Amino acid sequence: MSEIKQTSTNFSNKSALSDECPEAYASTIIGGQWTLVICSWLLGGKLRFGELKKKLPNITERMLTLQLRKLEENMIVRRTVYAEVPPRVEYELTQIGYDLKPIIKELENWGDRHKKLTGQ
């Protein structure tokens, strides 16, 4: 996740697409496997690392960390560390993160309809 080769064709393709197509740009930001689900949980309010982990039973701590870091880099999520022991870290959506709400809702809606249609 952190080791992207800026010389690869894949990288330049993604960059070019992101430059020209804001929907592709958005997709690279919210496209991770756990990204939307994390955001979806955070729509309900701030959560600690461990709380998020409980909501996503199968995620590894590493993946959760990576996804949260990426979300933080992309300013979707704000991270607050409390200087306590044991540590307490809270995650919450920023404004632009919260702005994903209608998109997430529509995706849920569309997903449900698609499932019914295809009998999944």
Added chain:
Amino acid sequence: MSEIKQTSTNFSNKSALSDECPEAYASTIIGGQWTLVICSWLLGGKLRFGELKKKLPNITERMLTLQLRKLEENMIVRRTVYAEVPPRVEYELTQIGYDLKPIIKELENWGDRHKKLTGQ
């Protein structure tokens, strides 16, 4: 793309997530690198394989084929083959594919705002 290991943790994680979270389900369907851009072009009407290729200058024929096949499998796109030589194949959105329109539009919107905000 075609060789997904149904015994992998990744596969079972994705399945479980898709079962529970329609937004994650939707994301696995429209999450490919070129998927949304292809759909976005098709919103304007049916296009031939070669026409799509021209719209996406950097895509390889292999990737275009794979993405279109996946979209077809997922009933987002309808493929029509004309028995001519040289062959002619047309792609167009299905109803549920066309229903992605508002989502794509909102993603474009959100992407633009996000770009401005982060100075990309």
Added chain:
DNA sequence: CTCATTACTTACATTTTTTATAGTACCTAA
């Protein structure tokens, strides 16, 4: 017969994403 056209397919290589497993620092409470 040879060539051009179109929409692919195939085999393989590379890059990116995801998972597995085992740690770490810090303080508190027993």
Added chain:
DNA sequence: TTAGGTACTATAAAAAATGTAAGTAATGAG
């Protein structure tokens, strides 16, 4: 002194996605 909780890190490996390069079928034009 030891154990326990919290939010991580480090390293390796597996899996998935994407890219490269070459080839194919059919047929009509020349």
